[in-house]
Amino acid sequence: MTEVKINSRLRHRNLVQLVGWCHDKNQFLLVYEYMPNGSLDSHLFGKNITPLKWPVRYKIAIGLASALLYLHEEWEQCVVHRDIKPSNIMLDSGINVKLGDFGLARFVEHELGTRTTVLAGTLGYMAPEYISTGKASKESDVYSFGVVPLEIACGRKAMDGLWNSNT
Template sequence: MLGGSLDFHLFKGRSLLPWDIRYKIVQGLASALLYLHEEGDFCVLHRDIKASNIMLDSAFNTKLGDFGLARLVDHEKGSRTTLLAGTMGYIAPECYRTGMATKESDVYSFGIVALEIACGRRSIEYKHDEHLSSLVAWVWEAYGNQMLLDVADKKLSAEFNVKEMECLLLVGLWCAHPSHGMRLSIRQAIQVLNFEAALPNLPSKMPISNYDDIPNTSTIKTSQPNSLSITLPR
């Protein structure tokens, strides 16, 4: 793709993406994920949504690539038992316990990318204090301290639409909610990003993962071999 991958722009200095392009990219990614989850004959679980797998054409239209870990499931089932796969920093917390891929785990990864686009910071930054090395924890603390816009990418020099920035950050947190059952669907995320639905009222402190709402993996069968594939962020 002529525009390269999103991570080259956000983290490797290929170009400084202006705010309107960033918002267009996240909306395009959400539309791609909606198609995979809801609009085909089967639900496609991507399982590795991350900045380096988001490709951009010459007009910065979004293309989601690398389906090497993707799985097909029935729409009614919406989940898949497998061994842990994905990239650290983008893997939903419940996956470490169950290995189950779901629409919600894809939404979690989408939320991480949304936060990266808004903040210009990787999903994991070890240079920060340990409790704030996670992008989600860092943004959530700013939100709880009523300083949410302080996490906006400093490279933008405050040249962004404040309403859209707040919306993107809150959608990112909502999608990356630690509790599986509290995340919104990608269709709902699109509605909020388009200002067709209300912003969430999230708790001021980042919740702890709740495993009570995770489906029983023993009831879901797979006919394909299980796989273990975890990528470390670069």
């Protein structure tokens, strides 16, 4: 329900648009616009994928930055996404970025700033201060955003080196 409440109100060229939803008994179905090029994750880390050219990588980073600026500053309320990572970054037919998966997102009043929440997100993308304090903020989203361009540039997952000492 959180995803419907948040995403149905947002309109930006770099956000996946919710087309519809259905809630029947214990089943909840969300329908989004079709993203023919799948997720950024599949292009960066998938097998048998042609590597993205540098202008495309740059375009993806700029599109994600635009989506985040909209969520944090340009909409009437600040939206803290809390799960920015390549598998939540979709690519349309023109390889334009569409940030999706607002299941962990929260509205925050612009002037109130951070607030304590239940820790949620993906390790490797969560800011250290968010992990230690449980306070989600624009800044913790920006940390997550910062990890993604590093992965775009090097083509490796941020957590790879932590789990394999041979790399």
